[in-house]
Amino acid sequence: MTSAPPVMVLGCGRSGTSIFGELFDGLDRYIYQSEPAFEAVLAADYSTPQAFKVPRESDLHPARPGLSFPLDRFLEVAPRARLFWIVRNPLDAVCSLRVGIAKRWGHHPRPPDWKDWLAEPLIARCAHHWAFLNRAGYAQVEHCATLVRFEEMIADPAQFWARICAALAIDPAANAPHLARWAKRVQNSNNKEFIEAQTSRSYSRPDHRVRVDRWRENLTDEEAAAIWDVVGETAQALGYRAPA
Structure with missing residues (x-):
């Protein structure tokens, strides 16, 4: 029997990459690594199902801006790989990016011109980060990646x-307990079932009640408009509309 294909979960930080990635931590026979060194991705045993979330950048394997790894090199070692790019409403993503971007642009991969933006307001820096990754990063994988949405994951995790x-081509019935546990974790608001992804916890701020449309709790109308000035073209290409 052919094993399940390798999986790579990609997307801008704070867009659901971590909780989406953890879907594979226990799914079928997948071995899951969150943000591994790219050398570990290349050295993985592909005779068993492997899943990765956003590998770390490597000086030995330079990447084109927008991705943290060279796509062609990954596909050389994993030609059957399935890539998923998860995207989130830019206004909500900007709210979540603030902690990491405020820490000397702690989210990766950074845009090449990130230092030029350090004097700009924090929300502008976050907006630029979202727009660059979802434009330059996604453009590199669009031909071979499946686009999924944070909002769809939150709205109906079982359908997701x-x-x-x-x-x-994974049998859900054979993985029912794991899938049910994961789905319970995917919540729009904090409650007893919610368990945040391990790698997301240091980036959280207790300043909102919901995850979808959290920007309405965190941003003024003027801030939302300023963000849209930066992200608008990319956001619309991905199916998002300017705030009403």
């Missing part, structure tokens, strides 16, 4: 995992 399992 069903779509992923179908894409990978």
Whole structure:
């Protein structure tokens, strides 16, 4: 029997990459690594299913701006790989990016001109980060990646995992306990079922009640408009509309 294909989860930080990636931590026979060194990706045993979330950049394997790794090199070692790019409403993503971007642009990969933006307001820096990754990064993988949405994952996690399992030819019935546990974690607001992804916890701020449309709690109308000035073209290409 052919093993499940390798998986790479990609997207701008604070867009659901971590919780989406953790779907594979226990799914079928996948071995999951969050933000591994790219050398570990190249050295992985592809005779068993492997899943990765956003590998770390490597001086030995330079990447084109927008991705943290050279796509062609990854596909050389994993030609059957399935890539997923998760995207989130830029206004909500900007609110979540603030902690990491405020720490000397702690989210990676950084835009090449990130230092030129350090004097700009924090929300402008976050907006530039979102726009660059979802433009330059996604453009590199668009031909071979499946686009998924944070909002769809939050709205119906069971339907979301069903779509992923179908894409990978994985039997949901054989993974039912794991899928049910994961789905309970995916919540729009904090409650007793919610368990945040491990690598996301240091970036959280207790300043909102919901995850979808959190920007309405965190941003003024003027701030939202300023963000849209930066992200608008890329956001619209990905199916998002300017705030009403």
